[in-house]
Amino acid sequence: EAQVTQNPRYLITVTGKKLTVTCSQNMNHEYMSWYRQDPGLGLRQIYYSMNVEVTDKGDVPEGYKVSRKEKRNFPLILESPSPNQTSLYFCASSLEGGAHEQYFGPGTRLTVT
Amino acid sequence: DAKTTQPPSMDCAEGRAANLPCNHSTISGNEYVYWYRQIHSQGPQYIIHGLKNNETNEMASLIITEDRKSSTLILPHATLRDTAVYYCIVRVYSGYALNFGKGTSLLVTP
Numbered sequence: 001e002a003q004v005t006q007n008p009r010y011l012i013t014v015t016g017k018k019l020t021v022t023c024s025q026n027m028n029h030e031y032m033s034w035y036r037q038d039p040g041l042g043l044r045q046i047y048y049s050m051n052v053e054v055t056d057k058g059d060v061p062e063g064y065k066v067s068r069k070e071k072r073n074f075p076l077i078l079e080s081p082s083p084n085q086t087s088l089y090f091c092a093s094s095l096e097g098g099a100h101e102q103y104f105g106p107g108t109r110l111t112v113t
Numbered sequence: 114d115a116k117t118t119q120p121p122s123m124d125c126a127e128g129r130a131a132n133l134p135c136n137h138s139t140i141s142g143n144e145y146v147y148w149y150r151q152i153h154s155q156g157p158q159y160i161i162h163g164l165k166n167n168e169t170n171e172m173a174s175l176i177i178t179e180d181r182k183s184s185t186l187i188l189p190h191a192t193l194r195d196t197a198v199y200y201c202i203v204r205v206y207s208g209y210a211l212n213f214g215k216g217t218s219l220l221v222t223p
Contacts, residue, residue, distance in 0.1 A: 004156070033210070043157070043213040058210055090156050098207040100145070104156030 004105035012111045021076045023091030031097045032074035036087040081112040117201045122218045131188040135201030138182040150197040191221045
């Protein structure tokens with residue numbers, strides 16, 4: 001089944017404790033991205049990747065890192081999480097950057113205390 | 114990307130057609146109209162897209178006015194599972210980020 005998976009689905013952590021949210025797709029997509037969703041602000045793009053070893057900032061990249069060492073994986077790294085990074089995170093992928101259809105993962109709900 | 118305007122909420126009776134409007138008066142010639150939906154807090158789901166012509170797929174129909182300044186997403190026979198937030202997005206094909214606005218919260222009632 002074609003899908004985007006994220007782990008963990010739920011995470012509660014404390015300020016400053018490094019964490020990684022994994023994202024994997026099995027569709028051989030070139031383009032992958034991360035969004036965060038906050039009440040009243042909608043979905044905002046954090047980082048995106050056009051292909052392996054090619055990443056770029058989205059609208060709200062501060063406090064996040066990403067890497068794209070393999071085509072299927074695009075982990076989101078929070079080196080020193082803060083409470084303002086409490087949010088619902090979605091990973092998405094598409095065949096290419098401009099492809100009409102983007103596939104979204106199920107989401108990761110992160111709480112930073 | 115052009116800005117879109119959608120009503121914040123709509124109701125629809127189960128089995129009836131749900132018609133969701135979207136205004137995009139500043140759309141440019143190379144921008145597509147996309148519709149996604151998000152059921153509760155799940156990941157957004159692609160529904161349909163169009164440029165000039167009306168489009169139909171297994172999920173919905175998209176009607177775009179001749180001047181392209183507005184469009185309507187039609188769910189022909191709404192079910193309770195269609196209750197979701199529906200997002201109208203305008204984007205150049207070669208663009209990358211999807212700019213989700215506030216969308217329309219559709220409630221399908223029995």
